[in-house]
Amino acid sequence: MKTYKIAAIPGDGIGTEVVDAGVEVLKALAKRDGSFTFHFDHYDWGGEYYKKHDRMMPEDGRDQIKNHDAILFGAAGHPDIPDHITLWGLRLAICQPFDQYANVRPTRILPGITSPLRSVSGPELDWVIVRENSEGEYAGVGGRVHQGLPEEAATDVSLMTRAGVTRIMRFAFKLAQSRPRKLLTVVTKSNAQRHAMVMWDEIANQVAKEFPDVTWDKMLVDAMTMRMTLKPQTLDTIVATNLHADILSDLAAALAGSLGIAPTANLNPERNFPSMFEPIHGSAFDIMGKGVANPVGTFWSAVMMLEHLGEKGAAARLMKAVERVTADHALHTPDLGGKANTRKVTDAVIAAIDADNN
Ligand code: IPM
Ligand code: MG
Numbered sequence: 126m127k128t129y130k131i132a133a134i135p136g137d138g139i140g141t142e143v144v145d146a147g148v149e150v151l152k153a154l155a156k157r158d159g160s161f162t163f164h165f166d167h168y169d170w171g172g173e174y175y176k177k178h179d180r181m182m183p184e185d186g187r188d189q190i191k192n193h194d195a196i197l198f199g200a201a202g203h204p205d206i207p208d209h210i211t212l213w214g215l216r217l218a219i220c221q222p223f224d225q226y227a228n229v230r231p232t233r234i235l236p237g238i239t240s241p242l243r244s245v246s247g248p249e250l251d252w253v254i255v256r257e258n259s260e261g262e263y264a265g266v267g268g269r270v271h272q273g274l275p276e277e278a279a280t281d282v283s284l285m286t287r288a289g290v291t292r293i294m295r296f297a298f299k300l301a302q303s304r305p306r307k308l309l310t311v312v313t314k315s316n317a318q319r320h321a322m323v324m325w326d327e328i329a330n331q332v333a334k335e336f337p338d339v340t341w342d343k344m345l346v347d348a349m350t351m352r353m354t355l356k357p358q359t360l361d362t363i364v365a366t367n368l369h370a371d372i373l374s375d376l377a378a379a380l381a382g383s384l385g386i387a388p389t390a391n392l393n394p395e396r397n398f399p400s401m402f403e404p405i406h407g408s409a410f411d412i413m414g415k416g417v418a419n420p421v422g423t424f425w426s427a428v429m430m431l432e433h434l435g436e437k438g439a440a441a442r443l444m445k446a447v448e449r450v451t452a453d454h455a456l457h458t459p460d461l462g463g464k465a466n467t468r469k470v471t472d473a474v475i476a477a478i479d480a481d482n483n
Contacts, residue, residue, distance in 0.1 A: 138203070143404055151427055157481070168182070181201070223401070229300070245357055300362055301339050310342055312364065312370070316345060384406045385460040387404065392433065417466050428447070443478065
């Protein structure tokens with residue numbers, strides 16, 4: 126029987142609560158399926174680890190997880206530690222060296238969930254945002270001089286490479302091609318950012334020629350926020366730079382009803398390194414320890430993990446179980462306006478998995 130080795134890194138805040146729930150659900154799913162099992166290794170990296178060791182993960186941390194089949198991640202972010210330290214010390218310290226350059230963020234309005242958009246329901250909003258995840262505004266290029274002095278200067282340089290842009294465009298066109306509508310929107314800001322973003326547009330044009338069956342268009346990022354809000358049904362697959370997609374994916378999550386539901390996959394498509402799956406919501410310290418975090422974002426991320434592992438049947442079964450549970454308002458957590466807690470939602474998803482006879 127196939128055993129998948131998964132590195133579980135809950136990180137900070139509600140990360141622990143949702144990753145525990147995710148592990149439970151994945152185990153139930155493997156048991157129900159019977160053709161594979163999971164072996165989980167748990168890593169206590171994150172803010173608390175930092176307080177003891179002055180770093181977010183051990184020096185050989187990546188070596189410890191580089192041979193796992195996938196990584197299930199919770200959240201990075203701690204109230205006592207600056208955000209750029211937690212982010213660069215853990216999440217980006219995994220994403221970048223493991224070359225997880227394609228960040229995939231599906232958005233749909235799940236059954237039982239209400240969009241804040243009047244008159245928009247399920248089928249009109251079905252998107253996948255592809256976020257460039259290795260360079261651009263998050264390249265880490267820049268510096269600060271004369272700190273604290275009046276002449277202090279600082280830069281954050283957005284670095285784009287032809288190789289980096291080409292591979293994310295290919296990934297996005299291919300993904301668009303695999304979806305029924307074969308429709309891609311390339312987000313840009315080449316009117317104001319006149320170097321790298323112009324190259325981004327040129328490369329989109331070039332890569333598009335490899336995919337004649339994909340219909341595509343180009344959209345400035347500011348106008349894109351309006352189109353997402355006013356004409357959501359005109360969009361399907363979307364590709365954007367690291368920062369643009371970061372912002373647009375929060376908007377997407379909100380339009381689909383809650384950030385608590387939104388999943389993400391950090392993929393190394395060539396599979397030279399493990400890929401990492403995580404809910405988008407972050408550490409949410411305000412609700413930590415209360416047991417009310419919405420585990421659906423993690424469950425949906427687990428669906429993406431199963432798809433990546435090639436377990437399509439189990440992935441579909443878990444998604445179906447999640448949709449059954451979201452359809453029931455009594456099983457909504459407070460972020461969705463309900464009163465259910467993490468335990469109750471997790472038990473309901475496991476019960477739906479067990480009750481599924483297909
Ligand atoms: C996300 C998050 C992170 C990001 C934060 C936590 C730094 O917002 O995954 O979208 O900006 O990448
Ligand atoms: Mg974000």
